[in-house]
Amino acid sequence: MRALGGALLGRRARLRWVHLILGGALLMPYWLLGTLVVAPFRNGDGLFAGDLVVQFGAYGVALPLAAVSALFPLARPMSVAVARTLCGVPAERFADGPARSWAARVRTAGWFTLHTGVGGLVAGMSLAVPPFAVTLMALPFSAALRRSAAAGFWSLDQRWLVYGGVPAGLATLAALAAVAAGAGALLAQQAPPLLGPTPADRLVAAERRAADLAVRNRLARELHDSVGHALSAVTLQAGAARTVLDSDPEFVREALTAIEETTRRTVGELDAVLGLLRQGEDDGELPGRPGLEALEALLAAAGRPVSLTVRGGDPARVPEAVSREAYRIVQEGLTNAARHAGDEPVSLTIERDEETLEIVMENPLPARPPVARPGGGRGLRGVGERARLLGGTAGARPVDGVWRLEARLPAGARGEGVR
Template sequence: MLGFLLPLTRAVTYTRWLHVLVGAIVPLACALVYPGLGNPSPHDWLLVAALPVPLALAAGMVPSVRHAEGLQARLMLFPGPHARVRNDEDPGVSTVFSASLADRTRTGAWLVLRLEAGLALALLTNALLTLALSLAGAAAGDSGPAGPLPYVPGADWVYVLLAPLPVLVLVMVAAGAGALMARAARRLLGPSVKERLAELEKRTEQLLERNEIARELHDTLGHALTLAVVQAGAARAAGDPDFTDRALEAIEETGRAALEDLDRVLLVLRETGRPAGARPALDEAARLLDSARSSGAQVDAEVTGPLEHLPGPVSREVYRMLQEALTNVLRHAGPVRIGVRIIVEAARLRLEVRNPLPDPAPVAGTGGGRGLRGIRERAALLGGEAEAGRQGGQWLLRVDLPL
C-alpha cells in the first residue's frame, strides 16, 4: 500500500536526482550571459533551453566524452555500493571511447537530453521547494501569500498538512525522471554492435582458454596418477623388494614430472602474456615412453621424420595426445605391449597408438571418455581428425594432422 514511498528510502533516487540536476548547469550558465535571469519570460526560457544544444552536439563528437558520460551514468544512475545495494547486474552502459560516427551521434543526443531534462527538473525543483517553503511559512503564522493560495487566518493546521506535499511530489517526479534517464542511458550510451561483438569474442576466448587449461590439467594429472596406480599395483603384486624400489623410484620421477607440467600450466594461467612454448613438445616424447615402460608396459616406438622441425602448436598438441593415449592404455588395459608410430611427412603428421584389447574389450566407436574426446578436440582445432576403435584383436588410435 505504501510502496509508492519506497523511492524515498533509496539512495539511488537522490544520486539520479543529482545527476539530472547537474545537466542544468550549462543552460543556466548560458542564461547568465544571455538573456539573463532577472525576470525571464517563457520565451526566454525556451531560448535558454535551445542555446546550448549546438554546444552539446559538438561535445558529443569528442571520443572521450562518451567515456566520461558512461562512467557518470554507471556511478549515479544505477544501484551499487554507493546505494548500499549489492547489484552484480551489468547496467548495459559502455565506458569506452567513441569509435564511430554512430557512437558520437548517440553521445550528442544523450548530452542534449541531459541538458533539457536537467533544466526542466531544476525549474520544477525550484518551484516546488518555493511552494513548500511558502506553505511552511503560512503554517508558522506568516500572513504573506502561501504560494498560489491566499493566507487564511486560523487555518494554520491546514498549511501544516499541505507543506510536505510539494516535497513528496518533487521526490516522486525526481524518482521517475531518474528511472527514465537510466533507461535512456542504456539506449544512448549502451554498447554498439561492434562493442558487443568484441565482448562476445572476448568471452569466447576466455571459454576456449578455460577448456584448454582443463584439458591440460586432465592430461597431466591423469597421466601421472594412472602411472602411479599401475606401478603401485604391480609392486604389491610382485612382492619383490627390488621391483618395489624401482616402482617407487618411477612413481617419484613421474610425480616430479607431473609437478613440473602442473607448474607450466599454472604459470600460463597466471601470466596471460606468457607464450605457449612453456608447455612440453613432441621432441620430449621419450619421457612419456620411458614412464610407460617403467610401469611394466612394453613400448615399441617408431619415429619417422624430424620432430624438431614441427610447428610449435602441432608439436605441443601431439605431445598431449600421445600422453593421453598412453594413459588410456595403462588405465584400461594395464601394462601391456604398446605400439607407437609417429610419421612426419612434408605435409602431414600421423600418430598411431595400438595395444591388445583388454577383457572385456570396449565397444568400438563409443569414445565416450573425456580423454578420447579431448584428443578429438585437439585434432579438430589443428584441422585434422582423430579416430579410435577396434581393429582385429587390438585397439587402435589414429591421429592425422596437416602441417
C-alpha cells in the same frame, strides 16, 4: 499511503532525485554559455536578469552543446558509472568501456542530453519550489509576512491563502516529489536502451567470452593430459613394484625412480598451467611444455612395454606447435591404454614426410569392456580437438582385435603458424 510515500521519498526515489540534480549541475556550464548567446538579443540583459526568455533560450542552446560534448568515447563510461549507482537499474544492463562506434556515441549523446535536460528542470524546481511552499505555509501565521516583499514577489496576496496556505504548501511539495519521482523513473527506463550494449558491443563481448572459453578448454586439456598420464603411469609402476617387492628389489628401485621423475615433471607442468590461471591471462604459450624431443623419456616412464617405430625424417624436427601437440597425443594414447588394456604392450608408429606427421598407436582390446568413469573421459575428444586446431585429423576405434589411435598432423609451413 505507505507505498505511495516509498515511491515518492523512498531510498531509490531519493537516489534518482540526486541523479537528476547532478544532471542539472552538469547542465549549468552549458546554460551559462547559452546565456552569452541569447542575452544580447534581449536588450543586453545580463546573465541573472530574471528574464524567462533569456533563461529558456539559454536552456535551448545548452542542450545541443551538451549533446555534442557527449559524442566523445569516454562520455559513456562516466555516464554509466553515475547511472549504475543512482538509477536503480541492474548493472549487467549497462555497457562497459568507451563508446567505440558512432551508434554507441549517438546513444550516449541522447542519454546525456536527456539527463541534463530533465535534470536541469528538476534541479531548478528543487531550488524554487521549497521556498515557495514554505512561504505558503507560513502566510496564515504571519500578517507581516503577508505584507512583505516576499509575498508580493510570489503574488501571494490573495486572502484565501490565509486559510489554505498550509494545504497548498504541502501539496506543492508533494507535487515536486511526484515530478522528481516520475522524471527519475523515466531516466531509469531509458538508461538500458541508451547506455546498454550495442550490437557491436555484444559481438565484442561474445568474442571475448569465446576466447576466454578457448583458453580455459586448452588449459583443461593440458591438465587432463599431463596429470592423467602421470597418475596412470605412477599407478602402473607402483602396482608392479608392489607385486615384486620381495623378489626383485632392483626393479622396485627402478619403479620408484620412474615414479619420482614422472611426478617431478608433472608438478612442473602443473605449476606452469596454474600460474596462467592465477594471472588470469594467456599469451598463447605454456612455458615448459615438452615436445617430441622428450618422447623417449615419456615412453620410458610409461610403466609398460612400448615398441616404437619411426619412419621418414626425424619426428622432432617439425614445427614447435606440432611437436608439442603430437607429444600430448602420444601421452593421451598411453594413458588410455593404461586405463583400459592393463599391462598389454603398446605399439607406436610415427611416420613423417614433407607435409604430414602421422601417429598410429595400437594396443590389444581388453577381454571385458572397461567400466566407464563417472562423467566420462575427455581424453580422446581432446586428441581430436588438438588435431583440428592444427588443421589435421584424429580418431580412435577398434580394428581387428586392437584399439587403434590415429592422428595426422601438418608438418609443413601450415603448422608453423599455430601456437
